[in-house]
Amino acid sequence: MTNNQNDYPEVGELVVCRVSNVVDFGAFVELEEYGNKEGLIHISELASGWIKHIKDHVQEEQKVVCKVLEVNPKKQQINLSLKDVNEHQKRQKIQDWKNEQKAERWIEFVAEKTDSDKEKIKQKITNKTIDDYGGLMYPVFEEVALEGTTPLTKRGIDQELAETFEEIAKENVEIPYVDITGYLELKARNSNGVEKIKKSLKEGNKIEKDNAKIKISYIGAPYYRVKINAPDYKTAETILEEVTNKVLKKIEEQGGEGKFHREIEEAE
Structure with missing residues (x-):
């Protein structure tokens, strides 16, 4: 999910990060989904047990999935944990993140075909599907690829926009049957x-x-x-x-x- 630049993640949320700097007491990262806001993984949250060399666990430019422990917008502080994320959660989160990146490109295609503003389209669809998909766009394209325009029109999206979504979805979404x-x-x-x-x-x-x-x-x-x-x-x-x-x-x-x-x- 791509968020507003001013948004902050919620405590307990899993986030995709890029390691920007490894230091003696942990690692600084940039949160890919939150405008590259900076977060910190303290050394105690990198792995279970004693850590001799931090770079045995994280490297600069590495993509990692972390769990949000604390958020303080006033201090622009985000504390994260790497050790609290298991392999299954990591794989699923990375896949969801990649899917949302694809969906962002597909919304651009919809905007071009309808001569509309991308963000306005995204907001309109998100407002109608938030209860079912929590603001994620990829599942919307996936459902439309499977069922046509109905998932959108039944939620109040006009037919012309729904048909363009269907066209883009069927051209791009690969359904894993x-x-x-x-x-x-x-x-x-x-x-x-x-x-x-x-x-x-x-x-x-x-x-x-x-x-x-x-x-x-x-x-x-x-x-x-x-x-x-x-x-x-x-x-x-x-x-x-x-x-x-x-x-x-x-x-x-x-x-x-x-x-x-x-x-x-x-x-x-």
Whole structure:
């Protein structure tokens, strides 16, 4: 998130910093997201345990993720901790920061196409999405890339601006889709059994949800593969369950029988 030059971070917030000066008692850093305001990581907050050489832990020009311990705007003082940030938090924060930098460029593209002021556009979108995204812009572009103009128009953004956002989002956002697979075992023992199975599988293919793709394929009687391609694993698992339940319900309604198997080994 890019903040106003006069903003200060909140205590407990994770911030991306550039190490500007390493001294005997710690390291001075510049907060990338807060107008390069200066902060201090005291030696006691660099790492757990005794520190012999500070430069074994931080180097000048290094990018680090710190936790905000104290903020005093009157004294222009920001105290930070490096040791209180774990590797997962560090990776996630760096990724979020990089994503916001991308979003800043994309807002510039929107401003150019609409012949508008970048900051006014950003403020308008932020005001409408603050409750859902806390002022972050990348998730807005991501949602628009997935769902079109609806996420913006339903929040009161005019159609023309929303359409430009959609155009820029779809050109630039890479959605990290995931694949999961399950297997259906379907049986219908009579002369029109094949038709009953086809009707049952059609029920599963009717589902349209969360920009997911559903593919059901035959792999050898009586087994069928169900492949779900969705934006995340939670969504994919939910859709897989819904698809298989629809198919199994339909085959049973027609007097047939069916089972779901998560792995092919179980189905054989």
